[in-house]
Amino acid sequence: MEVRDLRKTFRVTERDEGLAATLRSFVRRRRRDINAVAGITFGIQPGEVVGFLGPNGAGKTTTLKMLSGLLYPTGGEARVLGFVPWRRESAFLRSMTLLMGNRSQLVWDIPAADSFRVLQEIYRVPDGQFRKTVAELTDLLELQELMHKPVRNLSLGERMKVEFAAGLLHSPGVAFLDEPTIGLDISMQSRIRRFVAEYNRRTGATILLTSHYMDDVVALCRRVIVIHRGQLLYDGPLADLAERMAPYKVITATLHDGAASADLAAYGNVVARDEGRVTLRVDRHAAPENAARLVNDLGDRLADISVEDPPIEEVIDRVFTGAEPAAAP
Amino acid sequence: MIRTYRALLVATVQAAAQYRVQSVLWMLFSVIRPVIFLAAWVAVANAQGGRVGGYDVRDFAGYYVALSLVSQLTMAWDAYEFEFEVRMGRLAPKLLRPLHPIHYAVAWNIVWKLTTIIPLLVVLALVTVSFDVRFRTTPAHVALFVPSVLIGAALAFVSGWVLASVAFWTTRVHAVSSLWDRGAFIFAGQIAPLALLPGPLQVIALALPFGYMLGVPAEILRGGVDVPTGLTLIGGQILWLSFFLIAFQRVWRAGVRQFSAVGA
Numbered sequence A: 001m002e003v004r005d006l007r008k009t010f011r012v013t014e015r016d017e018g019l020a021a022t023l024r025s026f027v028r029r030r031r032r033d034i035n036a037v038a039g040i041t042f043g044i045q046p047g048e049v050v051g052f053l054g055p056n057g058a059g060k061t062t063t064l065k066m067l068s069g070l071l072y073p074t075g076g077e078a079r080v081l082g083f084v085p086w087r088r089e090s091a092f093l094r095s096m097t098l099l100m101g102n103r104s105q106l107v108w109d110i111p112a113a114d115s116f117r118v119l120q121e122i123y124r125v126p127d128g129q130f131r132k133t134v135a136e137l138t139d140l141l142e143l144q145e146l147m148h149k150p151v152r153n154l155s156l157g158e159r160m161k162v163e164f165a166a167g168l169l170h171s172p173g174v175a176f177l178d179e180p181t182i183g184l185d186i187s188m189q190s191r192i193r194r195f196v197a198e199y200n201r202r203t204g205a206t207i208l209l210t211s212h213y214m215d216d217v218v219a220l221c222r223r224v225i226v227i228h229r230g231q232l233l234y235d236g237p238l239a240d241l242a243e244r245m246a247p248y249k250v251i252t253a254t255l256h257d258g259a260a261s262a263d264l265a266a267y268g269n270v271v272a273r274d275e276g277r278v279t280l281r282v283d284r285h286a287a288p289e290n291a292a293r294l295v296n297d298l299g300d301r302l303a304d305i306s307v308e309d310p311p312i313e314e315v316i317d318r319v320f321t322g323a324e325p326a327a328a329p
Numbered sequence B: 001m002i003r004t005y006r007a008l009l010v011a012t013v014q015a016a017a018q019y020r021v022q023s024v025l026w027m028l029f030s031v032i033r034p035v036i037f038l039a040a041w042v043a044v045a046n047a048q049g050g051r052v053g054g055y056d057v058r059d060f061a062g063y064y065v066a067l068s069l070v071s072q073l074t075m076a077w078d079a080y081e082f083e084f085e086v087r088m089g090r091l092a093p094k095l096l097r098p099l100h101p102i103h104y105a106v107a108w109n110i111v112w113k114l115t116t117i118i119p120l121l122v123v124l125a126l127v128t129v130s131f132d133v134r135f136r137t138t139p140a141h142v143a144l145f146v147p148s149v150l151i152g153a154a155l156a157f158v159s160g161w162v163l164a165s166v167a168f169w170t171t172r173v174h175a176v177s178s179l180w181d182r183g184a185f186i187f188a189g190q191i192a193p194l195a196l197l198p199g200p201l202q203v204i205a206l207a208l209p210f211g212y213m214l215g216v217p218a219e220i221l222r223g224g225v226d227v228p229t230g231l232t233l234i235g236g237q238i239l240w241l242s243f244f245l246i247a248f249q250r251v252w253r254a255g256v257r258q259f260s261a262v263g264a
Helices: A019-027 A062-067 A114-121 A125-142 A156-168 A186-203 A215-222 A238-247 A287-301 A314-322 B001-017 B018-047 B057-074 B078-087 B092-093 B102-130 B139-164 B174-187 B199-207 B216-220 B227-262
Strands: A004-015 A030-043 A049-052 A076-079 A095-099 A174-178 A206-210 A223-228 A231-237 A248-255 A267-275 A277-283 A304-308
Touching: A004 A062, A030 A062, A030 A076, A030 A223, A049 A062, A049 A186, A049 A215, A062 A174, A062 A206, A114 A125, A114 A156, A114 B001, A125 A156, A125 A186, A156 B199, A174 B139, A186 A206, A186 A215, A186 A248, A186 A277, A206 A215, A215 B227, A223 A238, A223 A314, A231 A238, A238 A314, A267 B057, A277 A287, A277 B102, A287 A304, A314 B139, B001 B018, B018 B057, B018 B102, B057 B102, B057 B139, B057 B216, B078 B102, B078 B174, B092 B227, B102 B139, B139 B174, B139 B216, B139 B227, B174 B199, B216 B227
Parallel strands: A030 A231, A049 A206, A049 A223, A095 A174, A174 A206
Antiparallel strands: A004 A030, A004 A076, A223 A231, A248 A277, A248 A304, A267 A277
């Protein structure tokens, strides 16, 4: 998958509130251009699972829609499996899938098993392969009980599992997953996560997924692409995101009784203090030295110490809110 | 494609089976309107000594029975359905499948017509008996009726999709399709057989597409026109169908492009 300088500008109609403004807008519309995607470039190797991150309105879904062929871009180029997506050639549509957590593509009034049959014919999946794929998906997603109930009688989580299976029946080589776990409870989220990982392992499919749940990303993606206001902010290993985006580390020191009141401000910014546990924010490069001093100075008053990257949610949040690098001693 | 259609038809029958009552009500709708007009024309004819134009009471009955059947076989509601799909975001997943979205609608129309035809025939048989209906139908008329009703159905269906495609630009098509339905009401042969429309209106009716969806197949079925006239009218049907097929291809392509430009 190759994406170069991809852009999408939407023209929206605007008006002020109130009756007069409504009547005015009826005669003369005020329009404004919104750059939903403002020129992003990246490439994804076959078989990669990449997390696509950004706050609401960052341009994630717009990008996925362009890459799956649903939207014409305003500018730029993209090739997915060698195809230009928005030409929507049958061979392309047969080899990719776009799953949106909040959209349904199954017929509500009939059981999933019957919808699957229709999809088999639409995607021209040979009988043998179809049976094998359905058996695999049924096994991975535990669909046995759900296949023969009308889709409208399924719960949200059950429906999501069935939607997943429907979207993957034709064994697509590329899957775009837009918020695949939205609205699901914790255990269903983790089941979907395990499923996606297993699916990638078994089939070697390339997966690009967006999610607001960092757990999804941490569990599935070694690489992340971060966009904000339609522009690419970061593209690289998830593990390096913190280093690039948050120039600090977190030292957590657990102190023995009696030392709980010790002043640790000399070793870093004290950001939390809970009983004997003190959390310090320390400049990334100074972290090893500060931690060593702390161990030396406190001696056996120190029960435990850890030096870690800040939680990924915090890093992402800092990126999106445009926070200045932490001022750490 | 045959296998795809078989699967689509099976799934559609299953979905339609969930809404049996609705199907029967829709079927009645295609009978009620013609029966009301039939009653009105019977009253008019009786008041004028039994005839209006070339139609006596039994001819009117024949025309409206034929019209009910044709209306059932050719009627398509796709414009309303399509607007709903666009508004609710149901169209997007269909656009991402390697099958034109029109095929789902074709399957739905076939199933709906076939599943309601039996009860409709029962109702029409009752009307036929109670009004002592006269058909002037010959085997030649039946031979003409088959292509005529098929073309009429295709015409109603394809023109409905052209209208529905307006939803790509406006999201709402209700106003446009209502206007279209009013046109059909006057010029398709519903309020009166086309032959009874006053001179200029008749010319307009024959120039517009509406009559070729309903009135023309109905007149052919009841044997109200001779064979050469029937052939000419079928020629008119073919012209209008060709026009709408070409229009549909263009409008659809532009519409999908518009849809995918503004946010699918």
